[in-house]
Amino acid sequence: MxxxxxxxxxxxxxxxxxxxxxxxxxxxxxxxxxxxxxxxxxxxxxxxxxxxxxxxxxxxxxxxxxxxxxxxxxxxxxxxxxxxxxxxxxxxxxxxxxxxxxxxxxxxxxxxxxxxxxxxxxxxxxxxxxxxxxxxxxxxxxxxxxxxxxxxxxxxxxxxxxxxxxxxxxxxxxxxxxxxxxxxxxxxxxxxxxHIDAVSPLAEDLESFVQSAGDDGVIVVSLGTIVKTMSPEKTEIFAAAFARLRQKVVWRYTGEKPTGLGNNTMLLDWLPQNDLLGHPKTRAFITHAGINGAYEALHHGVPMVCLPLFFDQPGNAARVVARGLGVKLDLSAVTTDQLYEAITLVITNKSYRETAARLSRLHRDQPQxxxxxxxxxxxxxxxxxxxxxxxxxxVELPWYQYYLLDVAAFLLAVCTTVLGTVWCSCSLVCKKICCKTEGKLKSQ
The missing domain is CATH 3.40.50 (Rossmann fold)
Structure with missing residues (x-):
């Protein structure tokens, strides 16, 4: 099984x-x-x-x-x-x-x-x-x-x-x-x-958009399959931050188009995430730190900006930060400036790119x-x-055996018995000594 x-x-x-x-x-x-x-x-x-x-x-x-x-x-x-x-x-x-x-x-x-x-x-x-x-x-x-x-x-x-x-x-x-x-x-x-497959060519319109980014490159944005939309306030924060970037942005989003959306941003109901992350013009990945996306970014050597939501995502984001693959933000409190600065940091600071490339090589170097x-x-x-x-x-042991509670109880009983015996013996000896001392004092 x-x-x-x-x-x-x-x-x-x-x-x-x-x-x-x-x-x-x-x-x-x-x-x-x-x-x-x-x-x-x-x-x-x-x-x-x-x-x-x-x-x-x-x-x-x-x-x-x-x-x-x-x-x-x-x-x-x-x-x-x-x-x-x-x-x-x-x-x-x-x-x-x-x-x-x-x-x-x-x-x-x-x-x-x-x-x-x-x-x-x-x-x-x-x-x-x-x-x-x-x-x-x-x-x-x-x-x-x-x-x-x-x-x-x-x-x-x-x-x-x-x-x-x-x-x-x-x-x-x-x-x-x-x-x-x-x-x-x-x-x-x-x-x-x-789950990672070989990178396939992008659709013609998406490839044209990506190529139009030139040397500045592309930012890929996806918060996973569970969360496809956000509150209007949060959406405007993201749109404003993306509009300030020199890079093109491909954003998986199915809600109403934000009023502050820049000309550099493309909204898609679904995006070929693995193919985009494997594209040579991709510079960073904005993600909720789901396990699938994290490994796709690792495989292709793409730095990440993590905005974890729940379940395993905060732990995944903590690992990304600890390995030097990216940075982590609090989605509930993030501002436009914070998001823009985090994206700019992972793009311009070469340590993130170099670390991502090195870890990608390590991850790929496997016998199978x-x-x-x-x-x-x-x-x-x-x-x-x-x-x-x-x-x-x-896993087949009873819980009290697994946590050694029966052993602890036995040792506690033994220690208690030994200490109790020593205590009683010492008390008895002290009483006899005191009685002899008192008898000598009375006779004198």
Whole structure:
């Protein structure tokens, strides 16, 4: 069985669930079951790319999706088989949470602060609290969303937690070049950037616009698939900052055209982000620091201006800043001057360009591509019927054993007994000495 959970972080939120590999006893291929998370279209694209690569290798890929989006997914991926289920409101709830996080400025600030890896005490306390609560919330959502599917496809007595504890392989959208160093188990495989394709030529009108920038180059702007528009006030701030630039700007935006939009800015409902970031005239990327966009910018060596919103994005932005790939701004409080100065900084300060180019070379210098590595490991699981020798047994322990609470209780009991015995012995000796002393004084 294989599971793919994103780590943007380790900061992280659940990006993808690669729930199961159901293996037929045949050499021509296996049945692969994919279960996407209830939100994040970009994460579905990543999971679908893995499934498509497996189809090309002769495997049959089945995707479990809610009824209301099955037709759309079928159109996008005709090579997949689809199983549907009735969504009892989980997807709508997650979308509502996404909307509230974007519209509520206070919420933006609090989550933004969470990912600041500074040393004052309050930030570290917030990190601990969020790192404790978010996994609990994720487990609750996963149980309510996938409990029935697990019982149907895996076993009546199984739960999502039991399935996760038996997982043989974990695929993480991380890479040592961008991610912070940390310990990992041998069945945790990094596949950061596996969604990145070769750069394709731009459409004729877009290519003409990009070429018209001359040596000044182009700025690419996208805040992801969830947030396509902003408040009118925020939109005008962005438009005013872009109008002051010498560069051309390609901005993914679907709202009403800002009144202050400059002649140097093109608005698009959708843009070929990977192709633009790989274009030689691209100078910077303004992004919400989603994991897919961050790795595309890393791959192509493009400095970033990050305006993180929620979930794994603040952590991704913190890594970008720590690696010298760009700068980070607070979307809830950013001004026109701040945005303009940040863009100008990453363009004119050659350290950002040089760092981005160096890290791009490091990221690309791999014996196999992230997609090839993901497919190899999945087929490795299929070929051998699982990899139990790589799986940590810690996840199967009761919680009190995992945290060594039984050992702590035993040692505490031993220490208490020893100290109590020493205390009682010393008290008894002191009493006898005092009694003898008092008797001698009375006799004298």
């Amino acid at each position: 294989a599971n793919n959970m994103g780590v943007g972080s380790k900061s992280s939120t659940l990006l993808i669930v690669f729930l199961g590999l159901l293996v037929r006893h045949r050499t021509s291929g296996a049945n692969v079951l994919l279960v996407p998370t209830p939100c994040g279209v970009s994460h579905w694209f990543t999971l679908a790319n893995i499934g498509q690569a497996l189809v090309r290798r002769g495997h049959a890929t089945t995707v479990v999706v809610p009824e209301d989006i099955a037709e759309k997914r079928q159109t996008e991926r005709p090579d997949f088989k689809f199983e549907t289920f009735h969504d009892e409101g989980t997807h709508a709830l997650v979308q509502q949470i996404d909307g509230n996080l974007h519209s509520n400025q206070d919420s933006e600030t609090s989550v933004y602060q969470y990912a600041n890896h500074g040393i004052n005490l309050s930030k570290r306390v917030q990190n601990v609290v969020f790192a404790t609560l978010l996994p609990m919330l994720g487990r609750w959502v996963a149980s309510n969303t996938y409990g029935g599917l697990v019982r149907k496809y895996v076993g009546e007595k199984e739960t999502i937690q039991s399935v996760v504890s038996k997982t043989d392989l974990w695929l993480y959208q991380t890479d040592h070049v961008l991610d912070f160093p940390g310990p990992s188990m041998p069945n945790m495989i990094q596949i950061g950037g596996l 591509s992230p997609m090839e590595r993901a497919v190899w490991w999945i087929e490795h699981v299929i070929k051998h019927g699982g990899l139990p020798h790589l799986r940590a047994r810690a």
